[in-house]
Amino acid sequence: MPDYVLLIHGGAGQLPANFLTAEREQEYTQQLSQVLNKGKQLLMAGAKAEQVAVEAVALLENCSLFNAGCGSVLTHAGTFELDAALMLGNRRSGAVMAVKQCKNPIIAAQKVLYNSVHNTLAGPEADSWLLTQGVEQAPQDYFLTEHRLQQLREARQKQQVQLDHADNGEVQQLLNSPLDESPMGTVGAVVLDIHGELAAATSTGGVTNQLPGRVGDSPIIGAGTLADQRSCAISGTGVGEYFIRYTVAADIHYRMLFKGQSLAEAAEVVVNQQLPAGSGGVIAVDSHGQWTMPFNTSHMFRGVVTADQLKAFIGKDESLI
Numbered sequence: 143m144p145d146y147v148l149l150i151h152g153g154a155g156q157l158p159a160n161f162l163t164a165e166r167e168q169e170y171t172q173q174l175s176q177v178l179n180k181g182k183q184l185l186m187a188g189a190k191a192e193q194v195a196v197e198a199v200a201l202l203e204n205c206s207l208f209n210a211g212c213g214s215v216l217t218h219a220g221t222f223e224l225d226a227a228l229m230l231g232n233r234r235s236g237a238v239m240a241v242k243q244c245k246n247p248i249i250a251a252q253k254v255l256y257n258s259v260h261n262t263l264a265g266p267e268a269d270s271w272l273l274t275q276g277v278e279q280a281p282q283d284y285f286l287t288e289h290r291l292q293q294l295r296e297a298r299q300k301q302q303v304q305l306d307h308a309d310n311g312e313v314q315q316l317l318n319s320p321l322d323e324s325p326m327g328t329v330g331a332v333v334l335d336i337h338g339e340l341a342a343a344t345s346t347g348g349v350t351n352q353l354p355g356r357v358g359d360s361p362i363i364g365a366g367t368l369a370d371q372r373s374c375a376i377s378g379t380g381v382g383e384y385f386i387r388y389t390v391a392a393d394i395h396y397r398m399l400f401k402g403q404s405l406a407e408a409a410e411v412v413v414n415q416q417l418p419a420g421s422g423g424v425i426a427v428d429s430h431g432q433w434t435m436p437f438n439t440s441h442m443f444r445g446v447v448t449a450d451q452l453k454a455f456i457g458k459d460e461s462l463i
């Protein structure tokens with residue numbers, strides 16, 4: 143059986159000092175591992191990269207620990223606006239921006255890919271169209287968790303836009319400098335299946351206290367999401383404004399294509415030399431099964447499945463990467 147690879151992330155950031163108790167660490171690791179296990183079963187049974195990427199992201203959207211689907215962060219208006227994108231190695235893609243009623247925005251993105259002639263649908267009109275497509279709906283309070291409400295109260299009080307996993311240091315400066323308001327906590331998956339196909343999927347609630355209508359990098363092809371059989375599949379997480387301005391995923395792809403850089407080299411340069419420190423990270427796998435998960439924050443919730451390993455990580459001190 144050819145090699146398969148599944149990488150997932152659940153957001154990157156600077157975790158507040160006392161956030162990662164042993165109990166929380168276990169909770170996050172367990173959730174990530176469950177998704178990895180499910181992905182492994184599917185991949186071993188011959189599932190396509192697309193199915194595995196969508197199912198992995200949908201599971202993460204359903205878990206209230208992460209900033210996507212249920213558990214998403216709130217906008218300044220106290221509402222939820224969700225973004226997601228799916229891209230396949232054959233360059234087909236679909237995305238939704240600022241939708242409010244889809245239980246699983248990644249499934250909405252997949253509907254856009256197959257059932258419309260467009261790449262991206264946004265806002266209330268997207269919600270109306272998705273309803274006609276039979277996409278499962280959820281009321282806004284389905285997405286609400288006490289933890290996110292508290293984050294919004296704090297952010298409003300400080301008049302800040304906040305990353306999901308942010309302390310008051312470097313990342314806050316990035317988020318709150320006049321031009322650079324940004325997020326973290328997003329989920330994503332990239333897959334190479336046993337047929338040699340690639341797929342990338344990303345889903346997010348955005349940034350706490352963001353202006354209604356703000357859209358980050360996650361649903362933007364070439365910024366937070368990209369797949370191309372000639373190079374790799376990428377899903378990013380971090381300060382979306384930077385990922386857009388640095389066209390992060392496209393930069394990695396073109397470095398591989400036109401500069402002959404390896405995936406690891408290209409991703410390392412973009413994440414650790416181009417992007418500002420503290421702005422985020424990516425997960426990426428190439429069509430030969432090489433993979434990498436660089437990040438320039440203190441933490442990135444992430445995990446890997448290959449034929450011979452299954453492991454979830456949070457901090458920097460892991461030797462595997």
Ligand code: ASP
Binds near residue numbers: 347
């Ligand atoms: N990149 C996402 C955004 O800017 C947030 C995140 O990664 O947590 O919307």
